[in-house]
Amino acid sequence: MQTTPCVTVQNVSFWYGSNQALFDVNMTIPQHAVTAFIGPSGCGKSTFLRCLNRMNDRIDGAKMTGTIKLNDQDIRDRSVSVEALRRTVGMVFQKPVPFPMSIYDNVAFGPRTHQLARGRALDELVEKCLIDAALWDEVKDKLKSSAMALSGGQQQRLCIARTLSVSPDVILMDEPCSALDPNSTHRIEELITRLKNQYTVIIVTHNLQQAKRISDMTGFFLRGELVEFGSSETVFGTPARKETDDYINGRFG
Amino acid sequence: MTSLASTPVLVQRRVLNALFQTLCGICAVIAIAVLGYVLWFLFRQGITYFKPSFFTRLPDNVNPVLGGIKHSILGSVNILGIALSISIPIGILSGVYQAEANGKLCQVVRFLTDVLNGIPSIVIGLFIYAIWILPYAQKHPGQGYSGIAGGAALGIMMIPLVMRTTDEMLHLVPQSLWDASLALGTPRWRTMLFVVLPSARNGIVTGVMLALARVAGETAPLLFTVLGNEFLGPITGPVDALPLRLYKYATSSDPVQNAMAWSTALTLILIILILSILARFLTRAGKRS
Numbered sequence: 001m002q003t004t005p006c007v008t009v010q011n012v013s014f015w016y017g018s019n020q021a022l023f024d025v026n027m028t029i030p031q032h033a034v035t036a037f038i039g040p041s042g043c044g045k046s047t048f049l050r051c052l053n054r055m056n057d058r059i060d061g062a063k064m065t066g067t068i069k070l071n072d073q074d075i076r077d078r079s080v081s082v083e084a085l086r087r088t089v090g091m092v093f094q095k096p097v098p099f100p101m102s103i104y105d106n107v108a109f110g111p112r113t114h115q116l117a118r119g120r121a122l123d124e125l126v127e128k129c130l131i132d133a134a135l136w137d138e139v140k141d142k143l144k145s146s147a148m149a150l151s152g153g154q155q156q157r158l159c160i161a162r163t164l165s166v167s168p169d170v171i172l173m174d175e176p177c178s179a180l181d182p183n184s185t186h187r188i189e190e191l192i193t194r195l196k197n198q199y200t201v202i203i204v205t206h207n208l209q210q211a212k213r214i215s216d217m218t219g220f221f222l223r224g225e226l227v228e229f230g231s232s233e234t235v236f237g238t239p240a241r242k243e244t245d246d247y248i249n250g251r252f253g
Numbered sequence: 254m255t256s257l258a259s260t261p262v263l264v265q266r267r268v269l270n271a272l273f274q275t276l277c278g279i280c281a282v283i284a285i286a287v288l289g290y291v292l293w294f295l296f297r298q299g300i301t302y303f304k305p306s307f308f309t310r311l312p313d314n315v316n317p318v319l320g321g322i323k324h325s326i327l328g329s330v331n332i333l334g335i336a337l338s339i340s341i342p343i344g345i346l347s348g349v350y351q352a353e354a355n356g357k358l359c360q361v362v363r364f365l366t367d368v369l370n371g372i373p374s375i376v377i378g379l380f381i382y383a384i385w386i387l388p389y390a391q392k393h394p395g396q397g398y399s400g401i402a403g404g405a406a407l408g409i410m411m412i413p414l415v416m417r418t419t420d421e422m423l424h425l426v427p428q429s430l431w432d433a434s435l436a437l438g439t440p441r442w443r444t445m446l447f448v449v450l451p452s453a454r455n456g457i458v459t460g461v462m463l464a465l466a467r468v469a470g471e472t473a474p475l476l477f478t479v480l481g482n483e484f485l486g487p488i489t490g491p492v493d494a495l496p497l498r499l500y501k502y503a504t505s506s507d508p509v510q511n512a513m514a515w516s517t518a519l520t521l522i523l524i525i526l527i528l529s530i531l532a533r534f535l536t537r538a539g540k541r542s
Contacts, residue, residue: 053436055432055435055436057486061515082438083438083439083440084438085438086435086437086438087437087438088438090436090437091430091432091436093432093433093436095429097427097429097430097432097433099430099433099434099447099452100451100452101451109434109437109439109447109448110437110438110439111487113437113438113439113443115442116437159433163436163437164335165437165513166437166438201308
């Protein structure tokens, strides 16, 4: 496993108004690996994930301190465009949200926005993304039909294809399988494992088995604090902190 | 073990349930019956002169039976077209502004929209008359009334309605759709234009159609603006419109023309119906592609 740092997080705290959601989080997320965040509901893992592509910017009264660096560049620097950041740090959400347009247009939307390709090249890009997201065989004959008609699992893979379409470096996933059946979950997990060869994947999950199966690194959040962060083997095998041990063995949460 | 037998409370619930269900049913029937009666009455009265020649002829005051409403239909369609082309861009864009912008100005605009919505239509007619037709007539005696002015009056009436619907429909679009688009690095304007507006489209189109249906029957604002005409005229001058024709025929001393008022009303209703069906069809076809 490569250990080139990709995302460096230093002293990050976050507030929703007067309500502090994250307390002094520090971590280094390695490149081309799957990093999972686990923890009980409301522990701040999703909030933290959304800090990484500045999705919290729009929330009224939200405030963040500390620094997050992506390949040594501060993502909150004045020179950073939030659009360019989100292109580099893609995101897949809990509920699949296809755009109300055709399957093709869903995947082509990002490349069109960023003017990455057009015409034949765009067709090829769409095909490549759908292949990478393991959806191509199921939709190649109905690219022009509405994305809303796909099943939940297919929609989620479409959303992954859409995320891949703007060639990000990092992919954030916020409980991407929690709305899916076991079969679809299995396919997405396989997909994630394959994606890490090209991308840095950071995933929030409630499913501990899932985190154990697919992740290289695991971070355990509790009440806004990063309790433990290390290789998944260590966190799940010989956790250093009692809270982690209690959580992964189902003694609370 | 809990008894499975009915208890007095459960019986009471069941009786209340049956009572309110019946009440709701009766009210629904009454509402539909009134509407049905209006339409049926209109159809029965209006069908007498509802034939092709009625739509291809102009009014004939010498021999009323040979008269028609061709110019009124054309006038109404043109006036409504102008009203639409004024109210759709202004209404939708300001609706987007209201849905997106927060702050003092936005609240002021929203309040003023409600005020505008409450202004009686005749006042809007007078307004156009005062700022447009009267000054023009003073410079060019004998001129001033025009179909364009009428379209503007109806357009002004439609703006707050379109604005409100757009605002409300945009608020119904889930935040998750916004997030999905923004997370791709899509700028806000592009997200609004290509993701959010399209998903609110059906609601907005329905709102526009309702607004159009409402102003299509307006008579008062047209009295001061398009004046009415017995002949086919250009849109830049006095033209006729269905509500004006209806009023003229209904208040005519000739019984044939009185009957023709019903046919005119039937035509008006059918035009609105066709427009609504067309809008439904268009939005559905758009959704499939």
